[in-house]
Amino acid sequence: MSNVQTKPLLQVDHLSIGFSQYVKGTQKRIIHPIADMHVEINEGEIVAVVGASGSGKSLLAHAVLGILPSNAIFSGKMLYRGEELTPARMEKLRGREISFIPQSVNYLDPLMRVGRQVQIGLDPRTARAQQEKLFLQYGLQKNDGRLFPFELSGGMLRRVLFATSVREGVRLVIADEPTPGIHPQALSEILRQLKQFAEDGAGVMLITHDIISALEIADRVAVIKDGATVEISEASAFEGNGERLKTEYTQRLWRALPQNDFDLEFKREAVR
Numbered sequence: 604m605s606n607v608q609t610k611p612l613l614q615v616d617h618l619s620i621g622f623s624q625y626v627k628g629t630q631k632r633i634i635h636p637i638a639d640m641h642v643e644i645n646e647g648e649i650v651a652v653v654g655a656s657g658s659g660k661s662l663l664a665h666a667v668l669g670i671l672p673s674n675a676i677f678s679g680k681m682l683y684r685g686e687e688l689t690p691a692r693m694e695k696l697r698g699r700e701i702s703f704i705p706q707s708v709n710y711l712d713p714l715m716r717v718g719r720q721v722q723i724g725l726d727p728r729t730a731r732a733q734q735e736k737l738f739l740q741y742g743l744q745k746n747d748g749r750l751f752p753f754e755l756s757g758g759m760l761r762r763v764l765f766a767t768s769v770r771e772g773v774r775l776v777i778a779d780e781p782t783p784g785i786h787p788q789a790l791s792e793i794l795r796q797l798k799q800f801a802e803d804g805a806g807v808m809l810i811t812h813d814i815i816s817a818l819e820i821a822d823r824v825a826v827i828k829d830g831a832t833v834e835i836s837e838a839s840a841f842e843g844n845g846e847r848l849k850t851e852y853t854q855r856l857w858r859a860l861p862q863n864d865f866d867l868e869f870k871r872e873a874v875r
């Protein structure tokens with residue numbers, strides 16, 4: 604087997620992200636929401652990234668995309684197709700080979716009709732038809748394309764965001780909480796599309812709170828806690844009592860899910 608084939612599509616190692624903050628007016632200090640994170644995604648693989656709110660999942664996504672805020676201090680290794688992800692490279696890949704479904708609908712341009720926003724990056728000759736097709740696929744009406752973001756519901760905006768990620772030539776999809784507030788039918792359509800990306804050979808990073816839905820399509824699950832990766836396990840290890848999971852933290856996370864043992868004490872800790 605050649606070396607090239609075994610190289611992961613995305614490799615993040617020893618990622619650390621800090622922010623300098625002003626305390627008491629002029630004193631500066633550095634906080635480190637991400638201390639030591641690692642994750643690896645292969646071609647055709649779906650890796651779910653799960654962890655409590657504030658654990659650093661979105662920052663990980665933003666680091667890979669090169670869209671961290673300018674006051675962020677960043678270190679670590681990020682390789683895409685075996686080569687370092689430099690800022691210039693990220694900019695070139697973003698929205699093309701690497702597509703992003705952001706967590707917040709605020710990423711949409713409030714002054715541009717949503718149909719046009721979905722057409723960005725599509726072949727201009729067929730953009731309109733393709734956008735309309737995508738809208739139908741995700742349960743939006745043809746005429747919804749003429750609306751501005753403020754005229755759509757939260758769930759509709761999420762589906763618009765998702766439609767912006769469906770592009771030919773995508774090799775890595777980073778979806779940051781693509782499913783909250785979405786009704787079951789659109790949810791299964793989104794999961795189906797993410798799976799389709801992977802079947803077409805792309806790697807998928809699925810950031811989510813919805814572990815149960817993620818397990819429907821994920822190959823592996825990375826568990827993040829306080830800005831560090833605590834465990835990466837096969838999705839199949841999330842079964843039964845979690846005996847096959849590697850860390851106590853992940854076992855407790857698994858057992859705290861409503862459909863499992865319901866570890867109430869852990870739940871309280873985890874949501875804090």
Ligand SMILES: Nc1ncnc2c1ncn2[C@@H]1O[C@H](COP(=O)(O)OP(=O)(O)OP(=O)(O)O)[C@@H](O)[C@H]1O
Pocket residue numbers: 622636654655656657658659660661662663672706
């Ligand atoms: N620009 C910033 N300046 C300072 N701290 C930040 C900044 N952005 C994020 N943080 C901090 O980094 C930590 C991780 O944030 P992040 O958004 O990655 O969490 P998350 O895991 O995506 O949470 P959620 O599940 O709620 O989306 C949080 O404690 C957050 O307050």
Ligand code: NI
Pocket residue numbers: 660661662706779
């Ligand atoms: Ni987030």
